[in-house]
Amino acid sequence: MTGLERIVVVGASQAGCGAASALRGLGFDGEITVIGDEPHRPYTRPPLSKGVLTGIEPEHSVFLPAPDDVRLRTGVTAVGLDREKSAVELADGEHLPYDGLVIATGARARRLGTAVGTAVGTGVGNGETTLRGLDDAVGLRGRLADSRDVAVAGAGFLGLEIASAAVGLGKAVTVVDQFPALLGRLGPLLADLVLAAAAEHGVRVSVAPAGVRIDRSGRLLTTDGALLAEADLVVTAAGDVPNTEWLHGSGIRLDGGVVIDNACRVAPNIVAAGDVVSAPGRDGRMTRSPHWWSALSQAKIAAATLLGREPADLVGGTPPFFWTEMFGLKIRMAGRLPPVGEPTVLDGSIAQRRALLLWPGAGPGDAFGTAVSVNLPISAPKLTRLAQRSPAHQRTL
Numbered sequence: 287m288t289g290l291e292r293i294v295v296v297g298a299s300q301a302g303c304g305a306a307s308a309l310r311g312l313g314f315d316g317e318i319t320v321i322g323d324e325p326h327r328p329y330t331r332p333p334l335s336k337g338v339l340t341g342i343e344p345e346h347s348v349f350l351p352a353p354d355d356v357r358l359r360t361g362v363t364a365v366g367l368d369r370e371k372s373a374v375e376l377a378d379g380e381h382l383p384y385d386g387l388v389i390a391t392g393a394r395a396r397r398l399g400t401a402v403g404t405a406v407g408t409g410v411g412n413g414e415t416t417l418r419g420l421d422d423a424v425g426l427r428g429r430l431a432d433s434r435d436v437a438v439a440g441a442g443f444l445g446l447e448i449a450s451a452a453v454g455l456g457k458a459v460t461v462v463d464q465f466p467a468l469l470g471r472l473g474p475l476l477a478d479l480v481l482a483a484a485a486e487h488g489v490r491v492s493v494a495p496a497g498v499r500i501d502r503s504g505r506l507l508t509t510d511g512a513l514l515a516e517a518d519l520v521v522t523a524a525g526d527v528p529n530t531e532w533l534h535g536s537g538i539r540l541d542g543g544v545v546i547d548n549a550c551r552v553a554p555n556i557v558a559a560g561d562v563v564s565a566p567g568r569d570g571r572m573t574r575s576p577h578w579w580s581a582l583s584q585a586k587i588a589a590a591t592l593l594g595r596e597p598a599d600l601v602g603g604t605p606p607f608f609w610t611e612m613f614g615l616k617i618r619m620a621g622r623l624p625p626v627g628e629p630t631v632l633d634g635s636i637a638q639r640r641a642l643l644l645w646p647g648a649g650p651g652d653a654f655g656t657a658v659s660v661n662l663p664i665s666a667p668k669l670t671r672l673a674q675r676s677p678a679h680q681r682t683l
């Protein structure tokens with residue numbers, strides 16, 4: 287028995303709700319309070335840059351089912367953690383006591399115009415538009431309708447998904463990044479595939495190696511002031527910043543996020559999951575994996591650990607799964623990113639943009655390879671199995 291009667295979950299989104307559901311699933315029958323600072327009930331974010339932005343999916347489709355028998359408090363911000371008293375401090379001065387705590391405060395959009403770690407608030411501010419939450423998506427959809435030209439700063443998954451939605455709505459779209467689009471995440475073969483599809487859709491993607499900034503009138507400039515793009519609407523998609531400020535002074539270890547071990551443990555009776563966490567990678571460096579699947583799998587691990595159970599999996603024990611949709615490509619991946627070297631084509635063809643691809647792991651220590659489906663309906667468990675069966679020493683299946 288753990289002796290836990292009251293569990294507080296801070297962060298009412300994918301990881302927080304996933305942890306609350308997992309706690310109930312594991313038989314915890316004490317009190318669970320989930321706190322979230324957004325005014326909405328919990329929702330999922332992936333559709334925001336896809337169907338919700340284009341208007342294909344209604345915004346109410348994003349809401350998550352409520353976890354069983356949970357006290358959900360929305361519009362409530364945690365501003366501090368008093369570990370001596372085992373209490374979460376809320377913005378209105380209330381101290382919420384806990385026996386067990388789940389930290390799941392996720393991340394917010396990084397802005398180019400402000401120093402990393404200081405930006406707060408909604409998706410529009412300081413002349414910058416970003417996309418992180420439901421209100422951002424609804425606001426951006428409205429602004430897209432009123433714009434002819436759109437410039438996106440940031441050619442990662444989110445920036446290109448926004449570009450894809452915008453061009454699908456008939457806008458002239460330019461994307462600029464300091465680094466070649468998606469190369470660091472997808473490797474050359476898949477990055478080229480995406481770039482070719484973007485070009486066919488008429489999207490201009492360029493690289494500004496010195497970096498990108500946005501001036502007061504919303505123009506995209508290089509850091510030394512050369513004009514990169516002028517548009518009715520400029521959107522920043524330059525990564526995210528974990529929401530850890532409320533933990534400052536609490537003694538919780540922060541290193542690029544809340545530091546967890548491979549069982550999502552943070553401190554006695556405190557666990558963390560999702561975009562807010564940072565975990566040691568295989569090379570020992572702290573890494574974040576701010577993706578939907580990671581949030582859910584870590585939530586399950588965190589719940590088990592908090593209840594003193596053996597988690598069914600450990601962080602890094604299974605190949606991570608990720609998907610994206612842009613320019614007519616549905617790409618689903620499991621395993622190590624970026625994949626390195628040449629893949630084996632297990633089905634379909636790369637030229638026809640319908641393929642199942644498998645890369646072996648890159649080095650002797652790599653436990654997984656990378657399995658990728660492009661426009662083929664391959665399930666996440668199958669991709670994960672393929673990636674697991676293709677460690678570094680095994681060149682073929």
Ligand SMILES: Cc1cc2nc3c(=O)[nH]c(=O)nc-3n(C[C@H](O)[C@H](O)[C@H](O)COP(=O)(O)OP(=O)(O)OC[C@H]3O[C@@H](n4cnc5c(N)ncnc54)[C@H](O)[C@@H]3O)c2cc1C
Binds near residue numbers: 331576577607609
């Ligand atoms: C537009 C968009 C599209 C995406 N598409 C994909 C995709 O296609 N595939 C994929 O794998 N992943 C995708 N992701 C990533 C995925 O959505 C995230 O990994 C996931 O939402 C992480 O969940 P989380 O609960 O850890 O954090 P979050 O979703 O960030 O939730 C954290 C919650 O905590 C709240 N909070 C923060 N601080 C406090 C505080 N002090 N007090 C109270 N509440 C607080 C936040 O407001 C938020 O509601 C996408 C993300 C975005 C933004």
